[in-house]
Amino acid sequence: MSGMPPPQGETRLTTESEGLLARAALRCAAWAERWFPDAWVFAALAVGVVAVAAIVMGALPGPGAATGFIDLLPRSVGSASTAFGDGFWSLIPFTMQMAFVVIGGYVVATAPVVARFIDFLARIPRSGRSAVCYVGLVSMLASLLSWGFSLVFGGLLVRALARRQELKIDYRAAGAAAYLGLGAVWAMGLSSSAAQLQANPASMPPGLLAITGVLPFSQTIFLWQSQVLxxxxxxxxxxxxxxxxxxxxxxxxxxxxxxxxxxATPKLPPRERPGEWLEYSPLLSVVVGLLGLGWLVHEFVAKPVVTAIANLNTYNLLFLTVGLLLHWRPRSFLNAVARAVPSTSGVLIQFPLYGGIAALLTQARGADGQTLAHHLANAFVHVASHDTYTLVMGAYSAVLGFFVPSGGGKWVIEAPYVMQAANDLHVHLGWAVQVYNAAEALPNLINPFWMLPLLGVLGLKARDIVGFTFIQLLVHIPLVLGLLWLLGTTLHYVPPVIP
Structure with a gap:
């Protein structure tokens, strides 16, 4: 289930008939297939880079310190090692949530009625290029409701399109298009972690609430400037x-x-033993399904719909419950789960490394008592002015987002610095959140961390699609930063209202 180089006789690209961007994408794809490492290797290299930076920062003597680099080095190594170990398992709840995004989406999508709906959608495009655009549009629109759903649904739509023998669709380009929901616009929609956090005072850290006050959706994702972007x-x-x-x-x-x-999804084999009768009876599916639906109804009644669906636990339980009921018989449901589990292997083995990276950035302290994330934030924020804030903040969020791939968690780390700077520089606070949202999505286009659930569904590796997403990144960087600056000039600063 991994990407393979083309056969010996097909390695030469016939790009004369292709356009400029198509030729560039093909060359990037060829380069990535040859040189882009496996996602785990990529994550391990990132661990090394961040660890060295944390060690060097910790071994540099502070102002007036009597000790030097050599004396502080052992302590710095120990601090970095401790931070890495402490953070290694910190993403385990999120790891399981992401694994269940894959499992739940696969279970629902392989239920007979949903599989037929995806097959219906797959009959609409009439050419390979239009099919790639079609996948991109479906993925981006779905991500405005839920980024997790867009990954799984988009991947299964690509597989359905690939089953059409008369349609010559490039599997790599279609897979890259299915990733656009998370790689381009997810943070501009209802599942934006930063916007959700700022709109819910009970979820905000007290220190952040004192800086920004409450920012409703009308000041963030529902701004007309946000819609234009x-x-x-x-x-x-x-x-x-x-x-x-x-x-x-x-x-x-x-x-x-x-x-x-x-x-095709294997048909359920006939029952062979008396002890299997509960596995083939819908009784247990109905009991468990009704309990799950009861809890979900309570959640959606007690909370706004967008708040409830943005919770990954609610989202996953919804998909598992619906999947169980759609499969009807427990044995059919369990067979679908068994087929989905191998797709989660990349998630399970790589996410702990990202937890270690996040801890190295936010917990390993230097001789001055500050973390690497703090120094990165100050380096960007201190060079900003009212006119350049959006550009500096956008660049900072994009760079750090590559190393700390967690929209909500990274916002909690960044927000106290960047939002205080927005206050000091009189920048519209809601637009500052949108600057983060738009820029934070940029590194997702080439970050294997977020690709894993989609790659598991497609049976590809990151190097198979990153050549195409890299072209998207090159186009998006000036587009996003330019629009953030231009649209930001139409907004005026409003002092925060502290509840």
């Missing part, structure tokens, strides 16, 4: 999808990646 991102992303999708001569199908897109 969102529409521009969707339109430009689809144009890039069209221009980078290879033509028939260079399209690589799912079969070339040893992905069996033609397999």
């Amino acid at each position: 969102l529409i521009c991102l969707i339109v430009v992303s689809l144009i890039v999808c069209w221009l980078t999708a290879p033509g028939d001569a260079n399209a690589r199908t799912a079969s070339e990646f040893v992905v069996d897109s033609n397999h």
